[in-house]
Amino acid sequence: MSVIAPTGSDRPLLTGGAYDPVQVETTAMDLRVTGRIPEWLDGRYVRNGPNPIGAVDPATFHYFMGDGMVHGVRLRGGRAEWYRNRWVRSADAAKALGEPVPPTSGVSVAANTTVIGHAGATLALVEAGGTCYALTDELETIGSWTFQGTLPGGYTAHPKLDPASGELHAISYRFDQPGFVQYSVVDPRGRARRVVDVPVAGSPLIHDMGLTEGHVVVLDLPIEFDLARAMRAVGVPERMIGPGSKVASKLIGRVPAGGRLADKAASRLRNGDMPYSWSPEHPSRLGVLPREGAGAAVRWFEIAQCFVFHVLGAYDEVDRDGMVTAVVVDGIRYDEVFVNDDRGPEGATTRLTRWRLDLVTGRASETTVDDRQQEFPRIDERLMGRPYRFGYATGLAPDGTGTVDDRILKHDLVSGTTESHSLGEGVEVGELVFVPRAPDAAEDDGVLMGFVHDGATGADRLELLDAASLESVAQVHLPARVPHGFHGNWLPA
Known part of the structure; x- marks a missing residue:
């Protein structure tokens, strides 16, 4: 020790x-x-x-x-x-x-x-x-x-490694840079060869992303930076929250966030409050951006209000002529989160969901793959960005507490079946990797x-x-x- x-x-x-x-x-x-x-x-x-x-x-x-x-x-x-x-x-x-x-x-x-x-x-x-x-x-x-x-x-x-090129793809965001997120591609030597700003609504929390052979998928969903919450967390008196947030909101993105103020805020937030919360007014949409496209080339697909922390996988759907006609995204869907208890994901209901983003019609469709409570989805990452058959997830307690339980779920996306395996009563399973x-x-x-x-x-x-x-x-x-x-x-x- x-x-x-x-x-x-x-x-x-x-x-x-x-x-x-x-x-x-x-x-x-x-x-x-x-x-x-x-x-x-x-x-x-x-x-x-x-x-x-x-x-x-x-x-x-x-x-x-x-x-x-x-x-x-x-x-x-x-x-x-x-x-x-x-x-x-x-x-x-x-x-x-x-x-x-x-x-x-x-x-x-x-x-x-x-x-x-x-x-x-x-x-x-x-x-x-x-x-x-x-x-x-x-x-x-x-x-x-x-x-x-x-x-x-x-x-x-959540960067995604392309198994063919060895490049690392990422969607990154910052609270002090509202209105856009950053798409980057890091080569196998560890240097960014491509950095692109992608426009989004407000200052969303984007925990994960989707990657296909030809596209990246941007999750622009209703958890946003909460300026008033952040001000409380760093010790601003309650009487100053209202007027202070109005001034600060005008400065965010215009004044550099570095220096002593940012360091103090980071220090106060290190083991405390998270300055993001559920924002029902924020749109729920998935963006499809060509890997080599400009940020403005992103196409947005409106979906039913929800949040997704983790994507199982994504791939391009190709027709007989070799044309990409749709992007398929599988992920763990929350109807809402950080509403009743804003100190964690307790009380939320999850399910494995598939979205098909039709590039021809511009419409999105949604299908429930498995409605059991689950999280931490993983695939065989040799198939990152490609069609895959199997996905694995950790079961969550059915009481809505958001805690893991003893189950491992193996999804067969081809047959449409799911196998549930228990490690024994009282055992709590974390994320599993293949x-x-x-x-x-x-x-x-x-x-x-x-x-x-x-x-x-x-x-x-x-x-x-x-x-x-x-x-x-x-x-x-x-x-x-x-x-x-x-x-x-x-x-x-």
């Missing part, structure tokens, strides 16, 4: 159990394994999530906020060589831990949403203009990452991998499941609890 964060008796159990943050960094070698880890697995499973350092205010704390903590397990030769968890040392996180601030630039919010590998780097990512951070293979923070100076203004939590057995393996020939929590014993493990049958292959028993977080990936050696 290397670092214990400062704590106080007033630090709340935010949601209790598997969601409660840990305050210790742990390193453990030669982990105990049940079953047999496939010999062909050689790499690291890494996952990021919010884990506040020290005390936070339960009245304002939002589940999406909190200092980023990356957890990782190294697999090689049928062994689990190590487990590590490390806070991402943003400037504020380093200060909270009493450490020197690593080389950093940009807005110091918590990089707490995902962790990916690209251009030989391990990157902790967040959205809304926050700084990306590069990590070592052992998950120590090196410093901020700006894609070799080509994307200094923050990035996204790892193919070999580069040319069949679409579900490989393993699903992710952290799970056993509510009966309080123990956590890295679960490996056969992707075809959903039966257990191996369980890596972890020496520490892994709080439920957000997104993980398999980074091959």
Whole structure:
């Protein structure tokens, strides 16, 4: 154990159990394994999530906020060589831990949403203009990452890797830049070769995107930057919210957001309130932009009011003559979110939904694929942007609390069937990623991998499941609890 964060008796159990943050960094070698880890697995499973350092205010704390903590397990030769968890040392996180601030630039919010590998780097990512951070293979923070100076203004939590070109596609947004979002393409060397401003309505939260062989899909949906909420979060007196927000709204986008004011705001928001909320007046629409098109070339398709955090996949629909006639998008649909409880997605109803955006008629159609509560959808990412058959998702508790349960859902988009598999009563399943057995393996020939929590014993493990049958292959028993977080990936050696 290397670092214990400062704590106080007033630090709340935010949601209790598997969601409660840990305050210790742990390193453990030669982990105990049940079953047999496939010999062909050689790499690291890494996952990021919010884990506040020290005390936070339960009245304002939002589940999406909190200092980023990356957890990782190294697999090689049928062994689990190590487990590590490390806070991402943003400037504020380093200060909270009493450490020197690593080389950093940009807005110091918590990089707490995902962790990916690209251009030989391990990157902790967040959205809304926050700084990306590069990590070592052992998950120590090196410093901020700006894609070799080509994307200094923050990035996204959900870039999409094109398996053919090796390029990373992203839709990024910032609260202080209303009216447009940024589409970027990063080459395999880690430099942006293309950056395009795409017009949108207001200042929407855009957590994910769709990618096809010829297009990107922009999610312009009704969660918007809430200026009054942000002002409360950074300590503006209530009597000043009304007049202050009118002045500030006129300045946003005209006055640079950097400097001490932005740093102070980011610091106050780091482990607290999220300055975005449901805005029913905001349109619900999906934009289709040609990959090499100008921002103004985006075509908007109106859809029924909803919100989508996560896209399962997307692809171009082609007719007999080879012409693209429609774009198909599959994602997890919320009727609304952050309405009754604005500290998290509790109370929301989800379902896997398909939108078909007809490029000939200009109309969108919507179909429910599976109406069970679910989240964290993933496909075989060798098929990113291409037609796919299988999709995987984590079941959510049917009581509408927004918490994960013991189910794994495997969707067959060709047959239209869904298989539900339970890991056992009391087990809570996090996001699972698919790892193919070999580069040319069949679409579900490989393993699903992710952290799970056993509510009966309080123990956590890295679960490996056969992707075809959903039966257990191996369980890596972890020496520490892994709080439920957000997104993980398999980074091959």
